[in-house]
Amino acid sequence: MQQPEIKELRVFFQPMNRVVTVPAGTSLFSAIALAGIAIEGICGGKGTCGKCRVILTRGSCQEAPASDSGCRLTKKEEEQGYHLACQVKVTEDAEFTIPVESRIDSPQILITRTGITGGIDPAVKRYRVDMSPSDGLPFASRSVRFAGYSGMRPRMSDEKYNKLLATDIPRSATLSESRPTPVLLGISPADESIPLYGIAVDLGTTTVVGCLVCLDTGEILATGSTLNRQITYGEELLTRIAYASSPEGLITLQKSAAESINDVIGTLSLVSGIKSADIVDVCIAGNTVMNHLLCGLDPRYLELTDVPVSRLPIKKSAQDLGLDVHPESGVYCLPNVSRFVGGDAVGDMITAGVHFSDELSLIVDLGTNGEIVLGNRNWAASVSCASGPAFEGAGIRSGMRAMKGAIDHVWVNPDTGAISWSTIGSAQARGICGSGIIDLGVAMVETGALDFAGKLNFRHPKVLSSPEGPEFILVPATETGTGWDIVITQQDIDYLMDSKAAACGAIAVLLKRYKCTVWDVRHLYLAGAFGAYTDIQNAVRFGILPRFPVATVHALGNGSLSGAYATLVSMQNR
Structure with a gap:
């Protein structure tokens, strides 16, 4: 039986002005990926994070049935044509707008200038090629060695081997010890000075x-x-x-x-x-x-x-x-x-130099997955924790990555109690990233918007009721770059409490397992964006980190790249 022909459809994406052709029934999330557009999608297309919002502006699409575990759009969003890209199938030619809050662009990326202990000794070097005296022997009968090299015999192709034997002209060989067996990468004139x-x-x-x-x-x-x-x-x-x-x-x-x-x-x-x-x-x-x-x-x-x-x-x-x-x-x-x-x-360990120190050090690298290392030159132990993506702005209603327009710091005026904020790139606020979320949590406690049990307090003027429950309005819709309020909901607070408990709990477990206390830690290394941008005092006050009374705190930067x-x-x- 002849298979029915699958209809090809065109899908337009604005404001990128891109078009892609896909078979009918293709997931819109897949079509966006095919178009080379970076869009938020924390859950990988399961419909649980609600970050891949798009707006249908022309045509129609097929919506997947909502599941109990899925993320539901508000009634207002549905009226304005919003859909979750991962829950939509393309059924005819259509046009979608990808709103600013769903796009991934202009990330604030931490790049650290790196340093090393010891001298320069790379795995790839040049060696002078020495050949045995000719004594009237043909080239093929002579031996070749590399001056100063004492490792395993390097692998090389027949072409390179014959090139080595072809002449008495002084040459250099580039050898790599990066692979399981050393490899001859190339042959060049001995006086060539091109760097590696x-x-x-x-x-x-x-x-x-x-x-x-x-x-x-x-x-x-x-x-x-x-x-x-x-x-x-x-x-x-x-x-x-x-x-x-x-x-x-x-x-x-x-x-x-x-x-x-x-x-x-x-x-x-x-x-x-x-x-x-x-x-x-x-x-x-x-x-x-x-x-x-x-x-x-x-x-x-x-x-x-x-x-x-x-x-x-x-x-x-x-x-x-x-x-x-x-x-x-x-x-x-x-x-x-x-x-x-x-x-x-x-890489964090190499960068921190923990393996050279007699003093006890703790490395904390918090992201979606938290990694914590405790040790000194004699021993080291590690633990990981599912701290969740909250500290990277994910899983939070108005959370976003550290990109242009993200609120990165929040503070309270001690005289008036007013809450202020700053954004990356001094742009209109689009959302709030990890460092801003931590600052905001402390600010909400200081102003009485959040009580000791982690519950939003309706007596605070910025805590209002919504169909999804109580929420704290940090930036009203009229002042944002998205046209939506930037808020922290009670569900967000509960999620943050779980995340901070995971991080602080993992540190406590590691210290207890090796019979150490916070007084024993002499150096605290905070890796990545968490260490570079977070107000450490606020991280302690919010309960993400315990207080280490005698430790020197070091921002490690991008320890992975440095390593x-x-x-x-x-x-x-x-």
Whole structure:
């Protein structure tokens, strides 16, 4: 029987002015991804986060039946034509507007200038080629060695081997020890002075950050960043593991990770004027799931409790992963520790230098997944916690990433009790990000809008009733860039209480397990955007962190990128 022909439909997206052709019945969320548009989608298309709002402006679409666990739009939003992209199927030619609150753009990305302990000793070096005396022997009968090199015999193609034997002209060989077996990358005249280049990459769940480095000197030549293309398939790690449960899904996520890194490589090449093919080494720090997905390893076993995870660094070739650098370049992924403590936490440790200190240190890296490390030069222990994406602005009614227009800080006038705020880029407020949420929680307590039990107080003039329950109005709709009130609801407060309890509880568990107290910790390292932008005193007052009375607090910055850089330029750090 002849299969019925599937109708092709055109879907327009504004204000990007993009159009994509898809088969009838395609999910609108998939069509948006096909159009190359970055849109919020924390739940990965399950309909539970309510962040992928779009507005139907022309045509019609098929709405999926609402489930009890799904996120429902308000009646006002439905009247204005709002839909959740992941709950809509395209049934005819249509046009949608993606409102400003649903777009992902202009992220505030933390890039830290990095440093290392010790000298420059990269995995890729040049060595002088020495050949045995001819003594009348043909070239093919003579031996070749690399002056100063004492490692395993490097692999090389027949073409390169014959090139080595072809002449007595002084030459240099570029050898890479980044892969399990050393590899001969190239042969050049002995007097050639072209530098060797490498890149260090922080492969984050949300963002990918990289820096281009001169391997001869350790100098950082350029930095670049982009959003991780895997966001389209879910922002949570477990969502991505589920997506990768099929071979096709795993291939898709592997390509997305590689393409994201290639976007950064392209930026670095453009800014520096250096050809990507001249990049001969790559070091990547990412969490355990990101490492698996980038390297095409099935991550499904990571869902199992107490499953053992290899602590050996993953070594691949750039060609195998599809990276736009020298095809025989090695790719070194910082090793994982456990299911939810990965190479990014190892990078934090290297950056903090915990393994060199006699004093007890605590590293706290809070994101969707919280990673906490306790230790000194003699020992180290770690724990992870599901702190949730609240501190990244997700899961909160008016929450958003640290992007342009996000409220990043909130404070109270001590004389008047008035609450003020600032936004990233001094733009009109679009929502509130993690650092602003923490500040706001403290401000609400100070002004009486939030009581000791974490309940909104109707006696405060800014606490009003809504169909979804009580809410605190921080910015009225007339003053926002979206036309919607920026609010904190009682449900948001409950979620924040769970998140802060997870983080503070994990720290307490780790200290208790190793019979330490807050008085024993001498150095507190706060990694990532949490440490760079959050008011630490407010984090303590809000209950995210305990108070460490004698500890020196250090903002670690992007410890993951710093760790990748350290292993790029130093074999000792590897």
